[in-house]
Amino acid sequence: MKAFNSPIKFWMALLLFALSALACQTLTNGLEPVAPTITASTSPAVQNTPEATQTQSSSLSVVTPTATQTLVPIDEELQLDILQTLWEIVDQDYLYPDFNGLDWKAVYNEYRQKVEAGLDSESFYQAMDEMVFSLGDEHSIFLNPRQVQAEEAEYSSGHDYVGIGVWVQFVPDKQRGVILLTFPGGPADMAGIQAHDSIVSVEGVPLDDEEGNALDLLLGIEGTPVTLTVQTPGESPRTISIPRGRITSFLPVPYELLSTPSGKRVGYIIIPTFSDSSIDAQVGDVLRILTEDEPLDGLILDNRLNGGGWDSVMSATLSYFTHGKVGYFVNREEQEVLDIAGKNIGGSAEIPLVVLVGPDTISFGEIFSGILKDQGRATLIGETTSGNVEILWGYDFKDGSRAWIAHDTFKPINHPDWDWEHEGIVVDIEVPADWDEYTTQTDPAIRAALQHLDP
Known part of the structure; x- marks a missing residue:
């Protein structure tokens, strides 16, 4: 996992869902309780003690439910300390130096007055969340200790629960x-x-x-x-x-062998998330299976469900399809190149490639797809993505609460002028297809991909 000199950075997915869901410790868009797209972090005091966890997802990975816990009361002195530290983190590290037009100092004064007027713990944590949310990037978030404990318990348990x-x-x-x-x-x-x-x-x-x-x-x-x-x-x-x-079980990577109208062999792989550490290895295994008997004529990567996750998992998966310097992580102070070491499995590095994307392709799901387009490796089919490509850094506070603050964005190496955050990843061929209205056999996006790979 990529690490800088302070907090661990992580790609958040479906944070708008998580904002409301974390309060009850279960995402509302999951059939069986699901994990929010948040990972462990380090403290604002730069104590580098990361605790490896995962995101989710549209991020919708299944986990064991966690019992609601009562928040421990914190006094005004500690509240003011958290407020001050949080304000300084945003002031120094936030991706947008103009704070999206917000008077950040005035915001601090407003919330200090609220704390000094007297807030119980629940109200204080809600106020901190409101303060961070006021930045307007729709990604940054503040979690109270109960929410942090719930997410970490869920991540540590993995996919181990009783359901269907x-x-x-x-x-x-x-x-x-x-x-x-x-x-x-x-x-x-x-x-x-x-x-x-x-x-x-x-x-x-x-x-x-x-x-x-x-x-x-x-x-x-x-x-x-x-x-x-x-x-x-x-x-x-x-x-x-x-x-x-x-x-x-790990979250599976489904696959099928499809045929074009002329009989060409086309592999179809769903990449559900980059929040599960097994995903890149599973994709590699699937590539070996699909090419075991004979090479593929084309490959469809279905990224329409991919809400992001770990940058390391994204990079490792990307390595099957491209290599070299593919772009930069950019923040207020510096930029860092993303250099991919290629791995060619069954011709994966050269095979004609289509990537399916849509509104639920988010964060590293978008970056993965956008890089393959920028590199000229893939044709994108589906719907333009939502444009949620900020990287959040996590900061832990002494009371057990945590802030996730937008710290970086990503620029593709060949088209650095592409503004993915505001414009999304633009598809080459527009084909709307609601997931619940079609089967794999009738999906118009898959049909368009097969047609494209069978000129």
Whole structure:
């Protein structure tokens, strides 16, 4: 993992979801409780003691739920100390020296007055979160000690929980949980539930609230049944009963061997996240499997679910498809080159490549896709990404709270004028395709990719 002279840097994904979700310690866009896209950090006093954890995701990796804990009261002196330190961190390290037009000194005075007027711990932490959120970058965030403990407990436990083994996204507008992936050999997989299916209700409870709370009912005691209504795109809903099971697995990297209209062999790989440390190795294994008998004529990397994660995992995965200096991490003081050491597996470094992207391609998911476009290695198909490419650095405080502050951005080496933060990663071929409306066989983005690879 890339480290500078102070806090560990990490790419945040789907932070807008995490802002509301962390308060209850469970993301609202996950079928079974999911981990927010946050990692461990070092203290503002520059005590370099990183604790390796992971992000998530659209980041939606499944984890064991954590019990709510009461915040320990902190006195006014400590509150003022945290406020002062937080203000100085932003003043010195924040990516945008104009603070996005905010009078940062006036903000400090405003919140100091609030602290001096008297705040309980809950109100103080909420105030600190509001202060950071006022920066307006939609990424930086402040976490209270309870939220920090919850995320670290979740990350340390990994994918070890009792449920049905799915990775989902709750879609409030459609009142359903869209299945992104299933864990191979898990209860859902064995019951025939597949990616692109949707969960409409659990135990007869519809997903008709703003947070999809009915999805929590999927968790329970190992061996007990859970009844859910599932819908496959283009089919009528069906009700099935599934026994809950223990899931202990890395997030999978699904793949298929597809054919173009003329019969060319095209590999299809879903890269779900860079927050799971096994992803790069899994992609390498898949490349070996797909090219074991004969070489591929083309490759489709589906990055539409990828909400970011570790820069080290992104770089290692990128190494299969390109090499050399590909861009720079840039902050207020300096820039650092990203130099990729290539690994050619089954012709992966030269194979014609299509990368699928969309609105849920975020952070290092965007950077990965954008670099391959900038290098001339890939054609991008799908929808232009949202433009969330700031890198957050984490700072721990003595009370156990943590701030994530936008510190860097990324510039591609061949087109440094591309403004990915504000414009997103622009696709070469526009093909909208909602995940829950198509199967792999009917997905218009995949069809467009196959057509592109079969001129």
